[in-house]
Amino acid sequence: MKIHQFLTSFSFGDAIGNEALEIQHFLRNQGNESEIFSFIYPPRASNKVINYLEYDRYSDPDNILVFHFSIGSPVTDKFLTVPDRKVIIYHNITPHEFYIDYHRVLAKDCYNGRLELKRLVDNVDFALGDSEYNELELKEAGFTRTGVLPLVMDFDKFNCGIVPVLKELFMDGKTNILYVGRIIPNKKVEDIVKVFYLYQKYFNPGARLFIVGDYRGFERYHAALIDLVTRLNLKNIHFTGHIPGDELISYFKLSHLYLHMSEHEGFCAPIPESFYLNIPVVAFNAAAVKETMNNGGVLVNRKDFLQVAALMDRVITDPVLKDSILRTQHAALEKYRLNRTGKILMDYLSKL
Amino acid sequence: MPDEKSQSPEPFITVNNSINVDEIMSAIQNRIREKKGEGLLIQSEIDEVSDMELLPIPDFLEIPNVYEPILYPSSKVTKKEFKKFEITLENENGSGLRGLIKKILGIIRKIFFPLVRFMTRPLYNELKQFTTDRYNANAYELYLLEDYKRLVDESKEYIKLMHNTTNNLIVEISKLKIDQEMMKTKMKVLEDKIEFVENRERAIEKKMFTPSDSTLIGQQAIPIDK
Numbered sequence: 001m002k003i004h005q006f007l008t009s010f011s012f013g014d015a016i017g018n019e020a021l022e023i024q025h026f027l028r029n030q031g032n033e034s035e036i037f038s039f040i041y042p043p044r045a046s047n048k049v050i051n052y053l054e055y056d057r058y059s060d061p062d063n064i065l066v067f068h069f070s071i072g073s074p075v076t077d078k079f080l081t082v083p084d085r086k087v088i089i090y091h092n093i094t095p096h097e098f099y100i101d102y103h104r105v106l107a108k109d110c111y112n113g114r115l116e117l118k119r120l121v122d123n124v125d126f127a128l129g130d131s132e133y134n135e136l137e138l139k140e141a142g143f144t145r146t147g148v149l150p151l152v153m154d155f156d157k158f159n160c161g162i163v164p165v166l167k168e169l170f171m172d173g174k175t176n177i178l179y180v181g182r183i184i185p186n187k188k189v190e191d192i193v194k195v196f197y198l199y200q201k202y203f204n205p206g207a208r209l210f211i212v213g214d215y216r217g218f219e220r221y222h223a224a225l226i227d228l229v230t231r232l233n234l235k236n237i238h239f240t241g242h243i244p245g246d247e248l249i250s251y252f253k254l255s256h257l258y259l260h261m262s263e264h265e266g267f268c269a270p271i272p273e274s275f276y277l278n279i280p281v282v283a284f285n286a287a288a289v290k291e292t293m294n295n296g297g298v299l300v301n302r303k304d305f306l307q308v309a310a311l312m313d314r315v316i317t318d319p320v321l322k323d324s325i326l327r328t329q330h331a332a333l334e335k336y337r338l339n340r341t342g343k344i345l346m347d348y349l350s351k352l
Numbered sequence: 353m354p355d356e357k358s359q360s361p362e363p364f365i366t367v368n369n370s371i372n373v374d375e376i377m378s379a380i381q382n383r384i385r386e387k388k389g390e391g392l393l394i395q396s397e398i399d400e401v402s403d404m405e406l407l408p409i410p411d412f413l414e415i416p417n418v419y420e421p422i423l424y425p426s427s428k429v430t431k432k433e434f435k436k437f438e439i440t441l442e443n444e445n446g447s448g449l450r451g452l453i454k455k456i457l458g459i460i461r462k463i464f465f466p467l468v469r470f471m472t473r474p475l476y477n478e479l480k481q482f483t484t485d486r487y488n489a490n491a492y493e494l495y496l497l498e499d500y501k502r503l504v505d506e507s508k509e510y511i512k513l514m515h516n517t518t519n520n521l522i523v524e525i526s527k528l529k530i531d532q533e534m535m536k537t538k539m540k541v542l543e544d545k546i547e548f549v550e551n552r553e554r555a556i557e558k559k560m561f562t563p564s565d566s567t568l569i570g571q572q573a574i575p576i577d578k
Binding site: 104228 | 362363364365366367368370371376379380383384387392393398401402404406407408409411533534537538540541544548551552555556558559
């Protein structure tokens with residue numbers, strides 16, 4: 001069978017890009033032909049990704065075309081015009097209001113994305129959400145054949161050592177707090193900074209915060225965060241920017257707690273990744289986060305920064321509580337094992 | 353946000369049933385109370401931090417155009433109406449005794465009209481000449497003003513151009529100001545990165561060159577110095 005994938009944007013380290021690669025890997029292992037087509041992709045991905053405009057050469061009514069839908073783009077028009085059997089995987093679209101103050105173009109694309117989603121309603125054979133939250137949005141949009149496909153995750157990539165230099169620099173007895181994700185307004189990185197400020201000031205002066213993620217395109221938001229850090233006179237915060245995979249894994253492994261205060265998530269891949277790496281997770285309950293946590297970790301229902309800071313201190317300093325949390329996280333992780341997700345995907349595709 | 357906190361019946365945290373939420377919450381509250389008791393925790397500061405807003409660098413598109421309403425008045429500005437110069441002429445007609453007297457005097461004036469015209473001829477001619485001169489003077493002034501009109505039209509265009517230039521300059525300067533702010537942030541980020549790279553460099557050196565290596569390097573350096 002030929003099962004190809006459409007993306008608006010492919011980048012290494014991005015959850016959707018990673019998932020597309022994982023799906024491709026899984027499908028090829030199952031003996032299928034599978035290529036990835038994208039509108040935007042970095043030059044170094046040109047051996048893995050093909051420009052979506054070239055899809056006509058591959059298009060066939062017997063093919064299955066899987067579209068990772070997350071934003072408005074010209075890819076939707078192309079997707080609608082090809083004769084292939086069509087499936088979308090809906091990764092959710094960030095509400096455009098979050099971007100208005102920082103990125104007008106992206107705000108427009110997100111707004112258009114929701115309109116484009118409605119155009120897809122009667123034109124796809126199957127619509128999958130990567131969480132129940134996303135599936136609910138698909139149903140609300142009018143899709144009838146829907147399902148849930150948990151984000152395909154291959155945790156084997158985490159089975160490597162810490163980059164020696166980072167180990168030398170950061171494995172020094174200090175408590176490391178971690179956030180992983182793009183530096184964009186809906187992630188509410190400013191709330192992480194505020195919680196960390198209170199944690200460092202009142203509970204653990206030697207603490208350190210890693211903010212690991214790309215901020216390109218959101219320089220104004222990044223600048224506002226830097227300004228906040230300066231106003232708070234906060235030390236030991238590391239904005240790493242975009243980093244290679246081995247360093248990302250190292251930051252995970254060097255951290256003692258994963259903190260997430262985002263107000264909109266369609267899935268949130270770093271949470272199961274932290275689960276896998278035995279890092280206790282404290283995350284704010286918004287959008288699909290609760291579902292992603294799958295009854296593991298600690299879910300914060302209100303943004304009371306001092307209480308969150310005290311909670312972090314408790315989780316880090318109480319080994320019994322930490323162990324209990326890690327046990328719940330380990331149990332929650334079962335949902336995301338690659339084989340299971342791959343099987344679900346194949347089950348959906350076989351129904352077409 | 354704090355108001356919502358106090359009103360919401362939802363527990364502060366949600367965890368797996370195997371974990372005792374109350375125990376965690378009581379430990380958290382005790383820890384906060386403990387800090388408050390030590391006088392370390394200042395509520396006003398916590399509130400201030402919680403309420404701190406991000407201050408994004410302004411978007412240049414939001415710069416208001418302050419010149420346009422002054423230079424190009426909108427339709428809301430009302431123009432004064434044109435008023436003709438008017439003289440009041442005495443009413444020749446009338447009613448009653450006054451009217452009758454006026455009529456009689458009118459008849460007498462008609463009798464003497466040739467004489468009156470003869471007597472006022474020089475004045476009439478003078479008035480006629482004055483009016484003609486005044487008309488010509490005004491016409492000449494209008495003729496000269498034609499040149500000025502062209503000048504005024506040109507000036508108006510120049511003012512428009514100046515306004516556009518000023519507006520563009522403000523936009524460009526604002527963009528430069530934003531760029532400057534961005535550059536400051538980038539500089540700060542670069543400084544942090546350089547510091548981090550320096551730390552990395554030291555860590556690598558520490559890993560690569562053990563104390564025995566440095567002794568060896570020192571020993572090798574001796575003959576070169578000699």
